Amino acid sequence: MRAALPAAIIAATLSIPAAAAPPEPPRITLPSGALQGTRPGDAPGAVFMGIPYAAPPTGPLRWQAPRPAQKWPGVKDAAAPGPACIQVGANGVSGSEDCLYLNVWTPRWPAQGKAPVMLWLFGGANTNGSANNPVFDGAALARQGVVVVTANFRVGVFGFMAHPALSAESPAHASGNYMLLDQLAALRWIRGNITRFGGDPGNVTLFGQSSGSYDLLLLMTSPLARGLFHKAIAQSGQFLAYDGPMPRARAEAIGRQIAADLKAPAGAVVLPFLRALPPEAVLAAARSRMSTVPGSDTGLLTSIDGHVLTEPPARIFAAGRQLAIPLIIGSNAREITRDDPLPVLRAGIAARYGDFAPAALAAYGLDGDRPGRTDPLLGSPGAQWWTDIVQRCPATVEASWHAAAGRPTFHYQFERTIPGREAQGAYHGAEVPFVFGNLDRVVGSAFGAEDRDAARQIQAYWVNFARTGNPNGAGLPEWPRAGRGAYLAFTQKGPVAAQGLQQGPCAVYRDWTLRNLK
Numbered sequence: 171m172r173a174a175l176p177a178a179i180i181a182a183t184l185s186i187p188a189a190a191a192p193p194e195p196p197r198i199t200l201p202s203g204a205l206q207g208t209r210p211g212d213a214p215g216a217v218f219m220g221i222p223y224a225a226p227p228t229g230p231l232r233w234q235a236p237r238p239a240q241k242w243p244g245v246k247d248a249a250a251p252g253p254a255c256i257q258v259g260a261n262g263v264s265g266s267e268d269c270l271y272l273n274v275w276t277p278r279w280p281a282q283g284k285a286p287v288m289l290w291l292f293g294g295a296n297t298n299g300s301a302n303n304p305v306f307d308g309a310a311l312a313r314q315g316v317v318v319v320t321a322n323f324r325v326g327v328f329g330f331m332a333h334p335a336l337s338a339e340s341p342a343h344a345s346g347n348y349m350l351l352d353q354l355a356a357l358r359w360i361r362g363n364i365t366r367f368g369g370d371p372g373n374v375t376l377f378g379q380s381s382g383s384y385d386l387l388l389l390m391t392s393p394l395a396r397g398l399f400h401k402a403i404a405q406s407g408q409f410l411a412y413d414g415p416m417p418r419a420r421a422e423a424i425g426r427q428i429a430a431d432l433k434a435p436a437g438a439v440v441l442p443f444l445r446a447l448p449p450e451a452v453l454a455a456a457r458s459r460m461s462t463v464p465g466s467d468t469g470l471l472t473s474i475d476g477h478v479l480t481e482p483p484a485r486i487f488a489a490g491r492q493l494a495i496p497l498i499i500g501s502n503a504r505e506i507t508r509d510d511p512l513p514v515l516r517a518g519i520a521a522r523y524g525d526f527a528p529a530a531l532a533a534y535g536l537d538g539d540r541p542g543r544t545d546p547l548l549g550s551p552g553a554q555w556w557t558d559i560v561q562r563c564p565a566t567v568e569a570s571w572h573a574a575a576g577r578p579t580f581h582y583q584f585e586r587t588i589p590g591r592e593a594q595g596a597y598h599g600a601e602v603p604f605v606f607g608n609l610d611r612v613v614g615s616a617f618g619a620e621d622r623d624a625a626r627q628i629q630a631y632w633v634n635f636a637r638t639g640n641p642n643g644a645g646l647p648e649w650p651r652a653g654r655g656a657y658l659a660f661t662q663k664g665p666v667a668a669q670g671l672q673q674g675p676c677a678v679y680r681d682w683t684l685r686n687l688k
Contacts, residue, residue: 196279200363203242208249209279210309216279217309218367219271220252223359224352226268227324232445233331233348235340236270236355254300255324256449258457263450265300267328272321272356273301274367275308281368286375286636287360289399290320293380293407293599296349296471297326310607314633317369319360323352327456328449330471332418333425335440337475344477346421350385350392351478357398375401375636379602383407385472387568388415390493391486392478401639403632404499405605406598408564409483410683414472421473424463431455487568488687490575496639498632499569500582500657501561504595509552512541519555526682533675547585549595554675561598563679566655566671570680573652578639580649581657583671586624589615601660604628627665 196207196216207218224236231237252271257264277285290306292299301320308318323329332346361371376386376399384407389395409415416424432447432455434440444452460471472479486492510518516536520527528537534551535543542551549557565581573579584601587594603609604625609617631641631649641649647665650656655672658665672680 197245198366200366201241202239204245205248206245210275210307210312213309213313214278215276215309215312217273217275218248219250219273220246220248221272221274222252222270223272223321224270224355227270227328227348228267230445232267232328233333233336233345233441235342235348235351239270239359251302252322254302255322255326256328256453257298257325258453259298263453267449269300269322269324270352270355272319272359273308274364275312275318276367276369277312277315277317278368281366283368284365284370284373285315285317285368286373286633287317287319287364287369287371288375288377288632288636289356289360290318291323291353291376291378291382291385292320293378293382294325296329296381296385299325299381304611305603305606305608307606307608307611311605311629311633314629316633316636317364317367319356319364321353321356323349323356325349327428327452330421330473331425331428331456332421332473332475333429333440333444334422336425337418337422339441340477342475342477344418344475345425346418346471346473347475347478350388350472353385353389354392354394354398354478357395361398372400373636374399375403377403377405377605377632378407379405379599380407384409384412388472388479388483390495390497391481391483391491393480394478395493399493399495401496401636402493402498403635404497404565404568405601406501406505406561406565408501408561408568409487410564410567411560415479415482416471416473418473418475421471421475424459424471428452428456428459431459484683484687487571488684490571492572492575494575494577496578496580496635497569497572498580498582498635498641499565499572499652500584501557501565502596502598502600503547503583503585504549504553504557505561505598506556507549507553507594507597508556509550512536512551515542515552515555522559523678523682526678530675530678530682533678547595553595558675558679562671563676566676567680567683569652569657570672579652580635580641581652581671582649582660583657583668584660586621586660586662588612589617589621591615601628605632624660624664628660631665 207216210217222239254265255269301322312318329349336345378386383404434443523530531537548554569581585596634643635641649658655669659668
């Protein structure tokens with residue numbers, strides 16, 4: 171016969187709480203169907219991934235404006251992102267044409283109130299990249315009180331292909347710019363659905379880096395974008411730096427060449443033929459053709475199609491006719507580390523600047539026999555020159571145009587280095603993990619407490635801006651509005667208000683730009 175358990179043991183056993191049941195996965199019902207998401211760790215919010223925001227642009231919808239997403243039955247699993255858009259990368263072809271999906275992170279769940287919304291546009295020269303990069307995980311940023319959205323959009327030939335036959339079949343009589351049309355479709359999806367996630371469709375900030383920044387600046391000049399977003403943050407991607415947007419005739423001529431390389435027949439059957447080809451064949455032909463087209467190495471192959479883009483963006487910004495919204499714009503201290511031999515560098519400056527070359531050479535200390543000046547922050551004369559013409563000086567001019575139009579404008583230069591990569595300086599994209607608060611996602615770098623403080627500060631500036639149109643807030647060093655060269659330097663020791671980016675080389679760039687403005 172078993173001995174009775176002592177009363178103390180019985181009491182102790184009864185006092186042990188039952189294991190808490192895991193919280194129910196978050197669910198939401200949209201006009202297109204129901205979704206079941208997940209909870210990001212111990213955060214109070216929810217995440218829904220792989221949400222279709224448009225119909226798959228496949229088959230007869232290849233090279234067409236995005237169509238509304240189709241309804242789905244039952245409850246769609248939204249625990250994983252959708253595929254990246256098909257592209258050619260270092261490891262060959264990856265992704266899918268069925269790729270128009272987005273991801274949403276909420277600051278709390280169930281959704282409450284109307285939080286500011288931030289839509290991220292990834293970079294990758296408009297030829298590669300996706301919203302699925304782990305550094306773009308929006309959970310940490312959403313904890314600051316915003317709804318974060320990241321979206322995939324078409325890239326490469328499937329994002330830029332223009333052709334007379336495509337223009338003829340389009341109700342807008344235009345072709346190309348499909349990546350911009352996808353971004354506009356994502357914005358329209360936000361307008362129609364984001365309240366269900368606790369977001370405010372009347373307070374949307376578009377932010378992006380590299381070609382994502384370039385694209386959002388173009389959207390600020392598009393008649394189709396009016397009312398879809400209300401603030402913008404342009405990180406290291408400037409329209410003044412590239413050959414695009416191309417004239418429509420040139421874009422269509424490139425499309426005809428790609429079609430000819432694919433042995434497409436003439437006449438009415440050209441589009442069915444091109445749309446029936448395997449995407450890998452189209453990618454290969456486009457890549458081969460684009461390698462021979464002058465000015466196409468950037469891959470930012472947008473065009474003035476008369477529909478999405480109606481005029482060169484420089485002309486619109488210079489006249490103050492872009493969207494009248496607050497703007498943060500900036501670049502990193504050493505975007506490009508290219509270091510040409512001095513004779514090559516001098517020749518490149520002379521070829522670009524023409525009769526402005528003497529002033530430019532003097533600004534870099536390269537006039538006469540002088541060897542130029544190496545700066546501990548900005549790097550060698552070559553690194554300074556390339557960063558200036560591709561990022562720093564274009565951003566300075568674009569900021570001055572927006573400020574001159576009376577719009578709230580905040581200019582920055584990011585100067586922090588990544589641990590273990592100090593010799594590279596503040597390179598292209600170095601600010602992105604700080605913006606998203608995802609320093610732990612940077613492989614091979616050991617970030618310290620000061621780096622995490624810097625990430626919290628830059629997130630606070632970005633979120634304050636998304637909320638009010640002004641990045642300033644309690645506990646943050648003052649960020650002056652752009653004007654007369656004022657900017658905020660994100661230095662190794664913290665944010666510091668500074669002056670001077672409009673002087674020296676960028677003053678020469680400004681004068682040269684104004685004279686050549688078309």
